[in-house]
Amino acid sequence: MENLVYAIILLPLIGFLVNGIFGKSLPKMVVGAFATLVVFASFCIAVGIFLQFDSATPPVIIRAFEWFRVSGIQVNFGFQIDQLSLMMIMIITGIGSLIHLYSIGYMSEDKGFHRFFSYLNLFIVSMLLLVMGSNYLILFIGWEGVGLCSYLLIGFWYQNKEYGAAARKAFIMNRIGDLGMIIGIIMIAYQTNAVDFLSVAQNSGKFELDSTIIIFITASLFIGAVGKSAQIPLFTWLPDAMAGPTPVSALIHAATMVTAGIYLVVRSNFLFSLAPTTMEAILFIGLLTALVAAFIGLRQNDIKKVLAYSTVSQLGFMFVAVGVGAYTVAMFHLMTHAFFKALLFLGSGSVIHAMSGEQDMRMMGGLKKRIPITHITFLIGTLAISGFPFLSGMISKDEILANTYGASPILWVILFAVATMTAIYMFRAYYLTFHGDFRGTPAQDKHVHESPKTMTIPLIILAVLTVIGGFINLPHFIGHGKYAKLADWLQSIYVYDVEMPEVSFTTEMILLALTVLMFFTVWFVMKNIYVKKKKMALPDEKYTGWERLSNKKLFLDELYNATFVKFTEGLGVGGNMFDKGVLNKFVEFIGTGAEDSGRAAKRLQNGNVENYVLIMSLAIGIILIVNFILQ
Numbered sequence: 001m002e003n004l005v006y007a008i009i010l011l012p013l014i015g016f017l018v019n020g021i022f023g024k025s026l027p028k029m030v031v032g033a034f035a036t037l038v039v040f041a042s043f044c045i046a047v048g049i050f051l052q053f054d055s056a057t058p059p060v061i062i063r064a065f066e067w068f069r070v071s072g073i074q075v076n077f078g079f080q081i082d083q084l085s086l087m088m089i090m091i092i093t094g095i096g097s098l099i100h101l102y103s104i105g106y107m108s109e110d111k112g113f114h115r116f117f118s119y120l121n122l123f124i125v126s127m128l129l130l131v132m133g134s135n136y137l138i139l140f141i142g143w144e145g146v147g148l149c150s151y152l153l154i155g156f157w158y159q160n161k162e163y164g165a166a167a168r169k170a171f172i173m174n175r176i177g178d179l180g181m182i183i184g185i186i187m188i189a190y191q192t193n194a195v196d197f198l199s200v201a202q203n204s205g206k207f208e209l210d211s212t213i214i215i216f217i218t219a220s221l222f223i224g225a226v227g228k229s230a231q232i233p234l235f236t237w238l239p240d241a242m243a244g245p246t247p248v249s250a251l252i253h254a255a256t257m258v259t260a261g262i263y264l265v266v267r268s269n270f271l272f273s274l275a276p277t278t279m280e281a282i283l284f285i286g287l288l289t290a291l292v293a294a295f296i297g298l299r300q301n302d303i304k305k306v307l308a309y310s311t312v313s314q315l316g317f318m319f320v321a322v323g324v325g326a327y328t329v330a331m332f333h334l335m336t337h338a339f340f341k342a343l344l345f346l347g348s349g350s351v352i353h354a355m356s357g358e359q360d361m362r363m364m365g366g367l368k369k370r371i372p373i374t375h376i377t378f379l380i381g382t383l384a385i386s387g388f389p390f391l392s393g394m395i396s397k398d399e400i401l402a403n404t405y406g407a408s409p410i411l412w413v414i415l416f417a418v419a420t421m422t423a424i425y426m427f428r429a430y431y432l433t434f435h436g437d438f439r440g441t442p443a444q445d446k447h448v449h450e451s452p453k454t455m456t457i458p459l460i461i462l463a464v465l466t467v468i469g470g471f472i473n474l475p476h477f478i479g480h481g482k483y484a485k486l487a488d489w490l491q492s493i494y495v496y497d498v499e500m501p502e503v504s505f506t507t508e509m510i511l512l513a514l515t516v517l518m519f520f521t522v523w524f525v526m527k528n529i530y531v532k533k534k535k536m537a538l539p540d541e542k543y544t545g546w547e548r549l550s551n552k553k554l555f556l557d558e559l560y561n562a563t564f565v566k567f568t569e570g571l572g573v574g575g576n577m578f579d580k581g582v583l584n585k586f587v588e589f590i591g592t593g594a595e596d597s598g599r600a601a602k603r604l605q606n607g608n609v610e611n612y613v614l615i616m617s618l619a620i621g622i623i624l625i626v627n628f629i630l631q
Contacts, residue, residue, distance in 0.1 A: 001052070002062050004045050005079055008089065009128045011038040011045075016121035023114025032104035035117035039100050039124055043093035050086050055488045057083075059198065061134055073193055080134035080197060084493045087331065088131035088263060091338050092256050096124050098458040102346050103247040105454035106353060110245075116156060120251065123149035127256050131263060135196035136185045139264070143181070143228065146257045147174045153252060154244040163243040170237040177227015177234055181264075184220030188271075191217070201270040201495050210276050218271050218278040225261030229315050232289045236557055239308040246349030249304060250342045253311060259334050262318045266327045270495035273325070283323025283407075287414055290316025292554065294421040298428075299550035301537050302359045303348045306429045310385065311341060313418060317400050320415060325500055326403040328487045332473045333400060335486075336392035339469045340384040343462035347378035350451040350459065351433060356444050361429060362537045366438035371450045375434050377459040382430045384466045386423035387519040395470030398515055402475075402508050406501030412511070419515070423522040431530035432537055439536075475508075 015038035023031045059082035067077040079085075100120060107116050126145025133139045155167030189195050191213060192203040207214040225231070230238035241253050252258070265272055265282070272279060290313045297309035314337050321330035352359055354371050368375045384393035397419060405412035438445055450456065473486035503511075529535045543551045552558075 001049060001060060001081070004049060005060075005062050005081060005132070006064075008042045008045050008093070009079075009125060009132065011042045012121045012124040012128070014038060016118050016125060019114050019121065020118035023118060026114065028108065028113050029104070031114045031117055032100070032107075035121050036097055036100035036104065038121065039093055040097040042124075042128075043090065043097050046086065046089045046093055049081065050090060053083065053086060055083065055490075055492055058492075061198070063134075067137075073189055073195065075135065075137060075195055077138065078134040079132045079138075081132070082493060083489050084263075084267060084331070085131050087335070087490070089128065091335060092124065092127050092131065095256065095338050095342050095462075096120075096127075096251060098461055099247050099251045099342065099346070102250075102349070102455050102458040103245075105452040106247055106349055107245060112156065116153075116245070119149055119152050119156070120247075123153065123252065123257075127260075130260055134198075136188060136200075137195055139267075140181065140185060143224070143260065144178065146252070146260065147171065147178070147228075150174070150241070150252055150257060153248040154241045156244055156248070160243070166237075166240040166243040170241050173234050173237040174227045177224045180220045180223025180227075181225075184217050184224065187213070187217045187220065197267065204270045204274065204495065207271075207274050209274055214271065214275045215277050218268070218275040219281070221264060221268060221271070222278060222282060225264050225319075226285065227261075228264075229258050229261030229319070230289075230312050231261070231285050231315065231319060232292060235289060235293070235312050236553075236560060238312055239305055239553070242302070242304040242308050246304065246345060246352060249308070250345035250349070253308065253345075256338070258311065258315060259318070259338070262315070262322065262330055262334050265319075265322050266331060266493075269327055269493070272322075273494075273496040279323050279325065281323075282319050283411070286316045286319025286321075286323055287411060288316075289313070290320065290418045291414060294418045294425070296550055296553050297425040298421060299537075299543060299547050300425070301361050301540070301551075303351065303361050303364075303429060303433060304345070304359055306361075306425055307341070307344050307348060310344075310422065310426065313422060314341065314385075317397065317415070317418075320404060320411075321400045324403050324407040326400070327494065328473070328490050329396070329399045329403055331490060332486050333396040335472070336384070336396040336466075336469050339462055339465040340381045340391075340393050343377060343459065343466055344381040344385070346455070346459055346462065347374055347381060350374040350455055351378070353451050353455070354448045355440060356447045358440060358444060361432040362539075363440045363444070364433045364438075365436040365440075366434075367448065368434040370448050373450055373456045373459060377456075377463040378434070379430060380463045380466055382426045386426050386522070387419060387515055389516055389519075390470065392466050392469035394515070394519075395474065398512055399473075399475060401515065402503050402511055403500065405507070405511055406503045416514070416518070420518055420522060423519055424526065427523060427526035428530065428537075431526060435531050436534055436536075 015035045019026075019031050019035055059080050061078060061080055063076045063078040065077055067075045069075070100117070103116065103120065107113055110116065123146060126142050126149055128142070129145060130139055130142025133142060151167045151171040154170050155164045157163050158167075185195065188200055192200050192206070194200050194203060227234045238253055238258065242249055244252075272282075293309045293312035293316060297306050297313065300306045300309060314333070318330045318333050318337075321327075321333060348359075350371065351364065351367065351374060354367065354374070355364060358364065380391070384391040387394045387397065401412060401415055401419065404415050438448075440448075538547075540551055549555075
């Protein structure tokens with residue numbers, strides 16, 4: 001198994017090096033095929049290891065070498081393969097290989113084709129390091145690696161200044177969260193004298209329940225998760241990250257990187273379970289993020305921005321699940337979200353490809369019959385995220401709603417409202433894009449065509465996964481938990497039992513019925529508005545009231561710009577003035593003084609021996625006189 005584990009991460013690393021060094025001189029098909037195959041090979045190896053595991057298999061620790069020792073702490077560079085890491089590896093490499101395949105068609109005309117695929121492979125390497133590392137430091141290396149790759153891929157078309165600004169914004173906002181994570185890791189090492197997960201878990205019993213130190217450690221780690229998983233207040237980078245190519249949006253900002261925060265919290269369950277105060281904060285921030293992002297998504301007209309805010313909102317759902325202690329439910333929704341959100345992003349990319357780069361849904365319409373594969377797969381993704389019965393998104397989201405109701409009916413009402421808004425903005429996006437009359441330009445109308453097979457095959461596979469993915473973890477009331485396979489699979493990774501509030505069978509059935517009723521009501525209403533009445537989205541300047549607030553993203557970017565950005569820029573201007581007006585002048589003064597003293601000394605050092613003797617005699621005389629006076 002050791003060699004197989006090494007191969008999982010070395011194969012995409014080889015892909016990165018080969019395409020990065022030699023890709024420019026290779027045919028595009030070779031570059032794309034090689035990059036895709038190395039990731040798919042890693043997926044096949046992961047599946048092979050998965051088949052050797054069951055829910056009772058203990059973690060396999062593979063030590064590559066001793067990294068360093070400091071203050072009695074031994075840090076090894078190695079990997080931990082267990083139920084949680086295997087689940088993440090298969091999601092990363094499985095979804096990743098489909099997105100690589102899709103990218104062959106999507107990026108076929110791009111001049112930076114080889115550079116794009118080398119970045120994608122490097123991202124896979126970093127993400128695998130993050131989830132396979134056996135300690136917090138290796139996790140952090142992968143954490144920073146995906147941050148770097150995110151910067152490179154968001155700003156891939158760096159000639160556009162706005163895209164470059166979006167990349168910098170993502171990079172900086174992630175650094176804010178990363179500072180909290182570094183502090184958390186340092187405190188873990190200081191308190192437990194270890195950084196590897198198994199040792200920290202064993203030593204976690206020394207912490208008192210909800211003590212100040214455990215709250216501080218978990219809050220610091222959660223700050224890192226807030227930055228990476230785009231939660232309030234560090235969430236505004238993710239919608240701007242849509243500047244990158246659509247496959248980037250699907251891979252990084254839907255299926256893998258942004259879920260790293262969820263993975264961090266679940267991996268550290270032995271710490272978070274001891275900090276109910278932090279869990280309450282996670283619940284509140286997740287709920288607020290889900291609500292705010294869903295509201296903003298209601299009146300976005302860029303198809304990728306709708307999906308971006310949807311991603312932020314769905315991540316909020318996952319943190320709500322974590323906040324109530326439903327770690328497995330959070331991971332379940334992470335998995336189903338990877339299926340249907342990757343499908344939606346790639347579907348939107350297929351639409352944009354057909355529309356010659358157009359992303360504004362007000363310029364689309366009537367695409368249902370013209371790009372049929374894209375249409376049906378996008379519809380499946382829309383139905384899943386909106387709550388169509390038995391699709392993967394509905395099953396995992398309903399589990400979150402049920403657990404939330406057990407914690408508080410008020411929280412359930414808020415989250416139910418978020419689910420309703422999710423269905424509204426997704427059906428709005430679907431009908432504006434695929435129904436009605438075509439609203440694009442004549443040139444776009446002439447160009448519309450279905451995407452090539454390299455793009456449609458991943459769409460079909462993801463659509464199938466979206467349909468069947470929910471059956472991996474059917475609710476406990478079906479077959480008395482017999483079909484809750486994921487819950488059984490992940491049970492061994494939890495160190496402490498979390499008391500989950502129980503919901504009666506009758507109550508859960510009522511909640512399920514309300515969810516299904518909501519879905520069909522929203523579907524009927526949105527179809528009536530956008531198909532029968534043919535309502536169109538308004539120009540941005542025409543929105544008023546709550547619609548304007550939604551369209552303008554609650555003016556949060558303007559607020560951040562007026563406060564933090566302007567303040568930081570002011571500090572930069574002030575620092576520049578201090579540098580030039582004070583520091584530079586001081587340095588110049590020192591230099592000028594040395595120069596003047598040198599000129600004065602030069603007059604004395606003129607080569608005249610008589611002067612030297614005179615000066616020496618005067619110096620001796622002065623010394624003698626001073627010595628006489630002092631005596």
